[in-house]
Amino acid sequence: MITWFLKTKYFVPDLYKTDVYSLDYKQLYESGIRILLVDLDNTLIPYDIDIPDVKLIKLFESIQTLGFEVVIISNNQRSRIKPFSLLINLPFISSAKKPLKSGFKKALKKVNQTPNPSEVLVIGDQLMTDVFGAKRMGYSVCLIEPIKKRSERWYTKFNRAIEKKMLEKIKRKYPQKYQELKLGKR
Numbered sequence: 233m234i235t236w237f238l239k240t241k242y243f244v245p246d247l248y249k250t251d252v253y254s255l256d257y258k259q260l261y262e263s264g265i266r267i268l269l270v271d272l273d274n275t276l277i278p279y280d281i282d283i284p285d286v287k288l289i290k291l292f293e294s295i296q297t298l299g300f301e302v303v304i305i306s307n308n309q310r311s312r313i314k315p316f317s318l319l320i321n322l323p324f325i326s327s328a329k330k331p332l333k334s335g336f337k338k339a340l341k342k343v344n345q346t347p348n349p350s351e352v353l354v355i356g357d358q359l360m361t362d363v364f365g366a367k368r369m370g371y372s373v374c375l376i377e378p379i380k381k382r383s384e385r386w387y388t389k390f391n392r393a394i395e396k397k398m399l400e401k402i403k404r405k406y407p408q409k410y411q412e413l414k415l416g417k418r
């Protein structure tokens with residue numbers, strides 16, 4: 233299986249939450265996080281929805297009021313990401329090619345930031361793109377439960393299969409962290 237040569241430590245999230253509403257953003261800010269790079273599909277909205285609802289718009293208004301810079305970073309195409317980002321009033325990077333580093337670098341340019349990696353938190357639902365990409369950059373990462381798996385594309389389903397193997401590796405190599413983050417729920 234593909235996972236044998238992938239270093240397990242690059243796939244261990246720092247936080248694991250049910251959804252984007254469950255994070256304590258005030259505490260994150262106090263801990264030194266200044267920039268949030270947030271995935272779109274299955275993190276903020278499911279694949280079959282195109283626009284943010286009022287609750288989500290308000291959440292990101294309050295997050296920005298706390299002082300965070302926020303960028304939407306998605307591997308999906310511009311035609312999907314742009315209308316969403318305009319409505320929620322956030323800058324975006326589409327076709328980000330996570331877990332490659334280029335998309336993350338472009339995202340920081342969007343907000344004219346050259347932060348210390350410890351100031352950046354990635355939020356996303358996938359181990360193989362969001363967590364792996366964040367860890368390659370030296371960022372912190374909060375894994376989210378995917379909103380709705382049913383309508384995922386074939387390549388995401390492929391990533392999920394590898395993700396399952398990787399979760400087993402995390403359980404073996406970092407049993408305490410696995411317990412602490414409740415990754416068994418996934």
Ligand SMILES: [Mg+2]
Nearest residue numbers: 271273274357
């Ligand atoms: Mg996603």
